[in-house]
Amino acid sequence: MGETSIERGRNARARLLTAARELIGELGWNAVSTRTLAERAGVRSGLVHYHFDSLQALLRHAALAEVQRMLDGTSALLARATSPSDGIERMLFDLDQYNGADPASLLFVETYLAATRDHELRQGMSALVADFRSSLTEALTRSGHPEPQAAASIVMALFDGFVLHKGLDQGLSAEDIAPLLRRVTSTEESRIPNTEEDGEQ
Amino acid sequence: MGETSIERGRNARARLLTAARELIGELGWNAVSTRTLAERAGVRSGLVHYHFDSLQALLRHAALAEVQRMLDGTSALLARATSPSDGIERMLFDLDQYNGADPASLLFVETYLAATRDHELRQGMSALVADFRSSLTEALTRSGHPEPQAAASIVMALFDGFVLHKGLDQGLSAEDIAPLLRRVTSTEESRIPNTEEDGEQ
DNA sequence: GATCGCCTTGGACGTTCGACCAAATACTAT
């Protein structure tokens, strides 16, 4: 019942999204055009505005879907872990899959930046990041971490910053940040006494 | 001796660089055009290619100068510190000056990304980052840190990642990552025994 | 006051951009 035609449409739409996912990382968010997008997807440029309201809407959709895919994958990794330290090792192994210069890594950072200038994208990203933070916080809570919320924020910032630096210095390896990560996520409280005021936030 | 004319030239050039510094953060690296640049600087667009070889060359120059200014400022901060923990507190205070959405923060990340696609910019950024890493490593060595090199890499990644996240969640404060930072940069070795293989890299 | 050199102007060039649309095509249901 009208499926072959619709299926072709779905297929073209999917190819456009795949092309966007690749090109955002390769060229940068603002350098992706309707024409390069169509060429990569193997369709004519007019199709872009048939399947999507605008070029920005296409990029938003593709970027959010890919970020969700990556974060969900890492969440699943954590859920599958047999112990806290096992979860850390899995995340470190996962982190080394991104070399900081591949389309996936760059798409992540590009989306962060684009979100600061696109209200709708910002809301979508905030929601995804908040979800992941919850997963991570929950995992840390389960393992009895004294400050799961703070530790989750730190781990996420460290991971993203690490990917950023890796794009510049390919020599970096996840093993470089491993010692610290194991310390942060450990359940033992080995706090250093503060030298100044404390408690604000 | 022919200075008024030359001074005017220097002034126009400086205003172009200032405009570039602002606009890279406001609009994004790829969205800065010769015409918006000239308008912000209060000159005509033809001047861009008199003072610079190309638009990219202008952006490169402006970005590298600003990144150097920021990193040198932080290096000076460290050098002025009276003790290791004092240095950390100074860096934390400095970090809270950037809210993650201001032109300075965004220029930093934009330059990271642009460097992955521009060979000359990449070399310049690598040099600046390496210099700063040296300053930080030296400071950590002076304070007797057992692993100054690894700690420096971690602190830098954490700082940059923190700025990235702050652009999305304005609620974050430098105090959120302070406990960890104090731990990492402390001279005490409170290592957690590794659960898996160790020693590589 | 003529000459020189640097700085600046204003406009032109070819290209590419996002968006839009009428016509053509492909498939389904009657």
Place this chain on the structure above:
DNA sequence: ATAGTATTTGGTCGAACGTCCAAGGCGATC
């Protein structure tokens, strides 16, 4: 076959883009 619906095409539109350049301005030097 026919009508109806969804997808695709190919092209146009005005605007903005980077780059370039001949001409003009303007203070310093002779």
